[in-house]
Amino acid sequence: MKIPAWLRWRSDAELDDEFQTHIDLEIRDNLDRGLSHEQARSAAQRRFGNATAAKERVREADPLFRLEALFSDLRLALRSLRRSPGFTAAAVVTLAVSIGANTAIFSVVNAVVLAPFGFDEADRLIGIRASAPGSDTRGEFGVGAEFYVQYRENAKTLEGLAMLQTAQTTVRAGKESERLFIAAASPSLFSTLRVTPLIGRLPTDADKDAEVVVISYWLWTTWFGSDRSILGKPIEVSNRLRTVVGVMRPEFRFPNERTSLWMHDSITGSIMPGNFNLALVGRMAPGANHETVAAELATLARRLPERFGGTPAYRQVIERHVPVVQPLDQVLIGNIARPLWILLGTVGIVLLIACANVANLLLVRAESRKRDVAVRRALGAGRGSLIRWQMAEALVLATLGAAAGVLLAWIGLPLLVRAAPENLPRLSSVELDATALLFTAGVAVLAACLSGLLPAVRFSSGKILNDLRHSTRLASGPGHFTRQTLVVVQTAAALVLLVGSGLLAQSVRALNRVDPGFDTKDIFTFQVAPDFAKRGLTDAPTFAQFHYSLMDRLATLPGVESVGVVDMLPLDEGAATGRVVTRRTEATGAIEPLIRVTFTGGDYFQTMGIRLLKGSYFERNANPTSDVRVIVSAAAADLLWPGEDPIGQVLRRAGPNTPWMTVQGVVEDVMLANFRERTLQPLVYLPMVGQTARSWIVGTPAYVVKTARAETIAPEILAVIRESTPEAPMYRVFTMASLAARSMAALSFTMLTLTIAAGLALILGAVGLYGVLSYVVSQRKREIGIRMALGAQAAAVRRLVVVQGARVAMVGVVIGLIAALALARVLDSLLFGVEAINLWTYAGMSAVMAGVALLASYGPARRASGADPILALRAE
Amino acid sequence: MSHDERIQLLQGTLDLLVLQTLVFSPQHGHGIATTIQRITDDELLIDHGSLYPALQRLERGGLISSDWGTSDNNRRARYYKLTRKGRQRLAAETRKWETMVRVISRVLKPGEAT
Numbered sequence: 001m002k003i004p005a006w007l008r009w010r011s012d013a014e015l016d017d018e019f020q021t022h023i024d025l026e027i028r029d030n031l032d033r034g035l036s037h038e039q040a041r042s043a044a045q046r047r048f049g050n051a052t053a054a055k056e057r058v059r060e061a062d063p064l065f066r067l068e069a070l071f072s073d074l075r076l077a078l079r080s081l082r083r084s085p086g087f088t089a090a091a092v093v094t095l096a097v098s099i100g101a102n103t104a105i106f107s108v109v110n111a112v113v114l115a116p117f118g119f120d121e122a123d124r125l126i127g128i129r130a131s132a133p134g135s136d137t138r139g140e141f142g143v144g145a146e147f148y149v150q151y152r153e154n155a156k157t158l159e160g161l162a163m164l165q166t167a168q169t170t171v172r173a174g175k176e177s178e179r180l181f182i183a184a185a186s187p188s189l190f191s192t193l194r195v196t197p198l199i200g201r202l203p204t205d206a207d208k209d210a211e212v213v214v215i216s217y218w219l220w221t222t223w224f225g226s227d228r229s230i231l232g233k234p235i236e237v238s239n240r241l242r243t244v245v246g247v248m249r250p251e252f253r254f255p256n257e258r259t260s261l262w263m264h265d266s267i268t269g270s271i272m273p274g275n276f277n278l279a280l281v282g283r284m285a286p287g288a289n290h291e292t293v294a295a296e297l298a299t300l301a302r303r304l305p306e307r308f309g310g311t312p313a314y315r316q317v318i319e320r321h322v323p324v325v326q327p328l329d330q331v332l333i334g335n336i337a338r339p340l341w342i343l344l345g346t347v348g349i350v351l352l353i354a355c356a357n358v359a360n361l362l363l364v365r366a367e368s369r370k371r372d373v374a375v376r377r378a379l380g381a382g383r384g385s386l387i388r389w390q391m392a393e394a395l396v397l398a399t400l401g402a403a404a405g406v407l408l409a410w411i412g413l414p415l416l417v418r419a420a421p422e423n424l425p426r427l428s429s430v431e432l433d434a435t436a437l438l439f440t441a442g443v444a445v446l447a448a449c450l451s452g453l454l455p456a457v458r459f460s461s462g463k464i465l466n467d468l469r470h471s472t473r474l475a476s477g478p479g480h481f482t483r484q485t486l487v488v489v490q491t492a493a494a495l496v497l498l499v500g501s502g503l504l505a506q507s508v509r510a511l512n513r514v515d516p517g518f519d520t521k522d523i524f525t526f527q528v529a530p531d532f533a534k535r536g537l538t539d540a541p542t543f544a545q546f547h548y549s550l551m552d553r554l555a556t557l558p559g560v561e562s563v564g565v566v567d568m569l570p571l572d573e574g575a576a577t578g579r580v581v582t583r584r585t586e587a588t589g590a591i592e593p594l595i596r597v598t599f600t601g602g603d604y605f606q607t608m609g610i611r612l613l614k615g616s617y618f619e620r621n622a623n624p625t626s627d628v629r630v631i632v633s634a635a636a637a638d639l640l641w642p643g644e645d646p647i648g649q650v651l652r653r654a655g656p657n658t659p660w661m662t663v664q665g666v667v668e669d670v671m672l673a674n675f676r677e678r679t680l681q682p683l684v685y686l687p688m689v690g691q692t693a694r695s696w697i698v699g700t701p702a703y704v705v706k707t708a709r710a711e712t713i714a715p716e717i718l719a720v721i722r723e724s725t726p727e728a729p730m731y732r733v734f735t736m737a738s739l740a741a742r743s744m745a746a747l748s749f750t751m752l753t754l755t756i757a758a759g760l761a762l763i764l765g766a767v768g769l770y771g772v773l774s775y776v777v778s779q780r781k782r783e784i785g786i787r788m789a790l791g792a793q794a795a796a797v798r799r800l801v802v803v804q805g806a807r808v809a810m811v812g813v814v815i816g817l818i819a820a821l822a823l824a825r826v827l828d829s830l831l832f833g834v835e836a837i838n839l840w841t842y843a844g845m846s847a848v849m850a851g852v853a854l855l856a857s858y859g860p861a862r863r864a865s866g867a868d869p870i871l872a873l874r875a876e
Numbered sequence: 877m878s879h880d881e882r883i884q885l886l887q888g889t890l891d892l893l894v895l896q897t898l899v900f901s902p903q904h905g906h907g908i909a910t911t912i913q914r915i916t917d918d919e920l921l922i923d924h925g926s927l928y929p930a931l932q933r934l935e936r937g938g939l940i941s942s943d944w945g946t947s948d949n950n951r952r953a954r955y956y957k958l959t960r961k962g963r964q965r966l967a968a969e970t971r972k973w974e975t976m977v978r979v980i981s982r983v984l985k986p987g988e989a990t
Contacts, residue, residue, distance in 0.1 A: 009932045018905060021953045022924060025906040028949060049923025061929040063936070 007064060015058060019051050069385070073392035081396060087365065088397070091358045094764065095401025095447055098354035100408030101347040101757070103432070103440045104416050107409065109344050110439070111430040113337045117329050118251055120194040121283075124159070126293065127331030128280035129324040130301075132317045136594045140324050143280055146273045146308045148186075150300050151280070157288035157296045160192030164279045165265065166255060170529040170729060172236040176223050179529055179731035181258040182237065184265035192283045193254065200231045200246030203264040207245075213237060214246035215261045216253070237263060239532045255279070255332060257428055273310040274317075281328060290325045297323040311654065313579055313591045335829070336424055339750045342826060346500070346757045349493045351443065353764045355450035356486040356493075360768055362394060362452060363483055364775050366459040373459050386460035387453075394452020395445075402444035406437065419752065421745035458482060483772045484808050490768045491812020491849060492819055494761035498845040499820040501758040503827055503834055504751035506841065510833025511744050517670035518570060519609035523736035524710040525569060528721055529700050530728040539693035544601065544622035547688065547701065551602045553720050554705055557713070561706040564604030565688075569702035571739040572732065574672040575683060579654035582640050592654045593639055596672065596681050599698045601688040605631075605667055607706040608736075615647045615665030618685075624692050629664040636682035637666050651684070659691050674743040676832055702732065710735045747830050762849070765812075766856040773805050773860035784864050794865035801864050805857030806850070813846050890930045891939075892973065895958065895966040898940060902957035904947060905931065931956060939965055 010018065023044045030040035048054075059065055081088045119125055129140045130147070148163045155161065164185045171180045187203040196202070203212050213235065224230045234241040242263070253259060284293055301321050305314070330337075366373070376386060410432055417430050530537065530546065537543050551563040568575045579592035604610075605617055613634060630651070637646035650660040669680040688698045707713055714733060721730055734742075741748070777784070784797055824836040834841070897903060897911045908931075909924040934940045939962035945955035958966070 009936065015928070018928075018954055019925070021904070021947075021951060022906045022909070024951065025904070025947065025953070026910075026924070029910070047924055049925040051925055054923075054925030054928055057926070057929045058932050061932055 009058065009062060012055065015055055016051075019048065019054070023048050070388065070392065073389050074396060076389070077392040077396045081393065084365075087361060088400075091361050091397045091451075092400045092404060094354045094357050095398055095451075096404035096408055097760065098347070098351040099398075099402050099405030099440060099443055099447060100412065101405075101760075102344075102351055102443050103405055103409035103436055104413050105340075105343050105347045105753075106439050107413055107432055107436040108416065108420065108424075108430050109340045110433075110435055112424055112426050113333055113340055115426070115429070117332060119328075122329065123327070124284045124286075125193070125328035126282045126284060126290065127326050127328050128282055128297065129326075129331075130276060131322050131324050132320040133322060135317045135320045136313075136591070137276070137317050141276045142278050144271070144273055144275045145267050145278060146271045146304055147301060148278060148280060149267060149271065150304055150307065151282075151297060152188075154300050155282075155293075155296055157285050157293045158282045159285045160188060160283040162186045162189035162192045162281045163265065164189060164255065164281055165277065166259070166279075168731070169238045170236075170531075171260065172531075172727075173223060173234075177727055177729055179527070179729050180219075180260040181256070182261050182263060183255065183259050184263040186265055189254075189262070189281060192281055194283075195248070195252050195254075197246035198249045199228055200244070202246055203262075205266070207264050208266050208268075211240065211242040211264065212245045213242045213261050213263050214248055215244055216248055216259060217250035219260045220247045235261075237261065256425060271308055273304065273308040274314040290327075294323050294325040297325065311579075311592065312589070313594070313654070316591055333425055336421070336746060338829060339746050342500075342750060342830075343753050345826075346497060346754050349497055350757050350760055350764075351447060352450070353490045353493050353761050353768075355447050356490045357764050357768045357771075358394070358397060358447075358451035359454050360483055360486050360771055362390075362455040363458070363486075364771070365393075366390060366455045367775075370459065377460075383460050387456045390456035390459065391448065391452045394448045394456070398444040398448035398451070401447065402440050405444075406432070406440055409436075409440075419749060421749055422742070423745070454482060454486075480776070483775070487765075487768050487772050487808050488812040488815060490761075490765040491809050491853065492816035494758070494765040495813055495816030495845060495849045496820045496823060497754065497758035497761045498849060499816075499824065499842060500827060501751065501755040502841045502845050503824065503831055503836065504747065504754055506834040507830065507832040508744065508748055508751050511675045511747070513833075514671070514675040516570070516675055516740075517610060517668050518736070520736040520740040522706060522708050522710050523607065524705040524707060524713050524717070525572075525702050525732070525734050525736060525739075526714075526717065526730050527700050527702050527732040528725070528728045528730050530725040532699075534727065535725065537699075540689040540695065540697050541622050541624065541693055543697055543699060544688040547601060547698070548620065548622060550720075550724065551703070553724065554703070554717060557707075557716055557720070559707045559709045559713070562603040562607045563706070564602035564607045564704050565600065565698070565701040566604050566608075566704065567599035567698055567701050569704070569732075569739075570670050570672050571674065571736070571743050572702065572734065575681070580640070580651045580684065581654055581658075582649070582651050584641075593682070595636055595639070596683045597653075597686065598683065599686045599688060599696065599701065600631075601698070601701075603706075604704060607704045608670075610670060611668045613666045613668055615663070617665060618687050621687060622689060624689055624695070626659070626691055628659070628661040628687065628690055630661045630687070631665040631667055631685040632663055633667055633669045633681070633683040633685075635669045635680035636684055637663075639682045661686070675740070704736075710737070747832070750830060762852055765849075766852045769805055769809065769853055770856040770859060772808070773801060773857050774863070776804065777801060777860045777864040780864075785870070788865075789870075797865040798858075798861040801861035802854065802857045805853060805860075809850055809853030809857075812853075813849055816849070817842060817846060890927075891934060892966070892969050894927070894930055894934060894956075895939065895962055895969070898956060898958045898962070899966070902943075902945065902955040904945070904953040904955050906953075908956065934962070938962075 026044035026047055027040045030043050031037070035043060116122060128143065128151075130143045131140045145163070148161065151158065152161045162185055164183055166181060166183050168179050168181050171178055171182070187205055187207065190196075190202045197214060198217060200214070202214060215230075215235070220226060220230065230244050230247070233244055235244050236242070248262070282293070284290075298321070301318060301323065304310070304318055310318070373386060376389075381389075413430065413432060417427060420427060528550070532538070535542075535546060537546055547565050551565065554560060554563045575596040575598040577594060578597040579594055581592050584590075585592055601618065602620075603617075605612060615631070618629070618631065632640070632646060640646070640651060641649050646663050646666050649663045651663070652658040652660045667685070670683070671677045672681050672683070686696070690696050705713065705717070718730055721728055788794075788797065820842065821837060828836050893912050893916075894908055897908050897915075903911070905927060906924070909927050912927075931940070931942075935942060935956075938959060940956045941959050942954050942956050944952060947953045
């Protein structure tokens with residue numbers, strides 16, 4: 001590309017004209033001085049010098065000329081690359097794969113972690129949770145309504161505060177009926193976040209008893225066809241009619257993408273302190289920061305018992321209470337950010353290895369062009385222009401690589417999204433957008449520099465001339481050390497990835513070996529939400545009858561072994577927490593122990609394969625009874641009656657006047673949230689009906705079905721439900737196996753990606769070593785020929801080459817081990833059942849790396865020993 | 877005068893000289909060249925053609941501007957003149973140059989007062 005005339009200082013014609021004028025004026029002066037016409041002309045020409053050269057210099061001095069030169073270099077590079085398609089293909093494919101991986105992972109990181117949530121002055125928004133280190137309530141947990149009231153009325157460091165709960169519930173409107181994720185929030189949520197509705201209005205405090213909702217843009221468009229007359233119309237949420245007053249904007253997806261509507265929630269009646277189930281969202285006052293807010297909230301929380309009372313257990317938690325104040329976006333993103341950053345780092349390492357490979361290829365290429373460089377240099381090409389000339393090739397390669405990489409990312413991104421854990425926030429907004437393309441461009445430039453600069457600098461210095469002058473071929477040319485260094489870098493980086501993927505693979509295996517206390521094979525599970533009013537479902541007995549009759553019907557399906565229900569399913573919803581009283585804690589006045597509570601019926605334990613250790617299972621019962629029997633887990637028995645026989649013991653739920661219940665059985669412990677639980681959760685199972693028809697109600701439990709056809713039985717079960725309760729949506733449809741997979745999705749996803757990256761790194765590293773050794777062998781043909789002519793054994797020659805490869809690989813392995821040791825801690829939070837630093841993984845992966853290096857050396861070694869000495873000598 | 881005895885132009889020196897020749901009135905390329913040649917007794921400007929890259933640099937930098945004019949003998953020629961920015965630059969560069977000359981000569985000829 002030439003600089004267009006209008007961008008140039010003077011066109012060629014203008015410059016000619018100006019020069020001619022200059023010379024003519026000089027001729028006139030000379031004539032005035034009395035020279036002859038002929039003399040005057042030639043003197044003027046001499047005086048002016050070489051006009052063509054002057055024109056050239058004007059052109060070159062133009063800053064735009066550099067661009068023009070770059071383009072001409074690029075054109076040259078493209079032409080010369082076309083002449084060596086093998087080299088070009090190898091380099092472009094290497095770069096395309098690594099750049100594509102970077103683009104794809106970055107797209108995910110960008111959408112999930114980096115993209116702003118778009119709230120006004122978002123840096124002042126916070127999420128507030130609670131913790132109580134040293135109490136029996138572990139980890140971080142939500143707050144109670146009393147916190148909300150206390151904070152809202154008194155906190156000076158907060159400008160706005162809202163409470164929020166999320167749930168999945170049945171929503172009906174017209175023909176539509178579905179279980180949707182909803183949020184129940186105080187009206188202050190919208191003012192705190194500073195959001196406005198698309199149409200209609202937001203709930204206000206005046207709506208207290210009016211049962212109003214605002215719906216999401218998604219719900220409005222899919223259910224109501226974007227009809228504006230939806231405002232003021234009723235919609236049934238959780239079996240009650242509520243009025244739609246507003247539609248939110250499409251970008252408002254809070255607290256997650258699946259939230260379909262926001263119900264009005266407010267504090268009514270007296271507060272029972274200690275229900276730690278609310279999330280708080282706050283906006284800090286101007287000038288406040290996370291520390292000052294946390295300090296004020298801590299002080300305010302201390303005074304809660306004097307205002308709201310509470311049990312000794314509650315006071316114990318409050319005494320140790322430490323507020324957890326975090327930036328809101330961090331709360332919304334959750335702990336998925338870390339694995340994603342690890343993945344981005346991983347593909348970054350792959351890029352580094354790929355660049356080292358391409359650099360090596362370019363070095364070999366530059367080596368073969370040494371004479372060309374020297375000639376250019378001798379003809380006066382500056383070092384800068386030589387570097388530019390060689391960098392142009394790297395730039396063309398990187399550009400082609402990036403283009404192919406974007407294509408690969410475009411193909412691979414949907415696959416990546418499908419493999420990603422489904423609870424990844426904002427996963428649906430992952431796309432190959434302008435930011436990702438800009439990032440790719442940056443990566444391409446970086447790749448060009450990483451792979452091109454080293455060879456370009458190396459093969460542009462004056463030393464090249466010297467090398468050429470003493471042109472007996474030396475075994476180690478100028479690029480040899482550089483090439484070896486590159487292979488060391490590759491080996492080291494590949495080993496880091498190998499160790500990482502090894503550690504994660506061991507964790508996955510360890511998690512798969514964990515016995516969670518229940519089976520994960522051949523179990524199908526779902527929930528169903530009948531229209532309560534229509535089915536006459538009002539109290540515990542009616543619900544129990546409904547569940548029993550559905551269970552009976554399911555049990556008749558072919559291949560079904562047993563059916564049961566549970567209020568909250570392990571690995572899905574876990575179990576509720578509660579406090580219980582035993583005779584002993586009542587007598588001593590000790591703090592009521594914190595346990596988990598769930599409700600069950602039918603053949604739940606048999607279906608899940610939860611073993612009975614003592615006593616008996618529940619009998620079928622749908623009627624209230626004064627003698628309520630419960631089943632406890634082994635850990636609960638140990639906690640509540642240490643050293644005693646739990647059968648026949650009594651316990652009751654904390655609270656005034658709750659009746660005693662008798663333990664009739666002990667079952668083995670189960671893991672509730674995931675397979676990483678190290679402490680066993682004490683769990684108490686209650687039957688479906690209590691002392692009265694309203695002691696508790698098991699409304700929409702999870703059904704569990706034991707069948708060898710767990711993967712395919714869903715349509716048959718849906719048919720049964722359609723027949724008996726056509727209005728009831730079926731939801732939370734899983735197999736236990738898929739729930740188990742989901743519980744380690746973040747880990748398996750990271751492991752899968754890291755393993756692919758490590759495999760790639762291993763191949764690239766091996767190719768790099770192979771390339772260098774092949775080159776060394778070709779350079780040492782003469783020496784090898786002489787050796788063999790003098791009687792060296794083929795085996796000895798092979799050993800020579802392999803040893804050289806092994807030496808380079810060993811240095812890489814040592815450096816890689818050091819780097820892996822330093823980086824292993826990054827994986828800590830993902831690891832399970834394996835130490836971040838352990839001999840076996842490191843030794844094993846080093847052995848793999850060394851083995852691959854030896855394999856890669858063997859090919860060139862064979863070629864060396866197979867060379868005909870005469871031919872080798874003649875080749876010089 | 878042989879090639880080697882001419883003073884190698886220091887980077888930017890030619891620019892400074894060009895600016896200086898334009899202080900009093902606009903000039904065309906030939907005028908600038910002959911002025912520099914006259915003042916420096918042929919020691920600096922090797923050939924007139926090498927003036928033009930400097931003119932381009934200065935005009936691109938906004939230190940001089942050019943326009944068509946008519947020479948003494950009625951020839952249309954491009955005339956260069958100092959811009960305000962050029963004048964400021966010239967003043968600044970001159971001061972810097974003088975300081976440098978003073979300092980360097982003090983080092984090279986310690987005895988003489990400057």
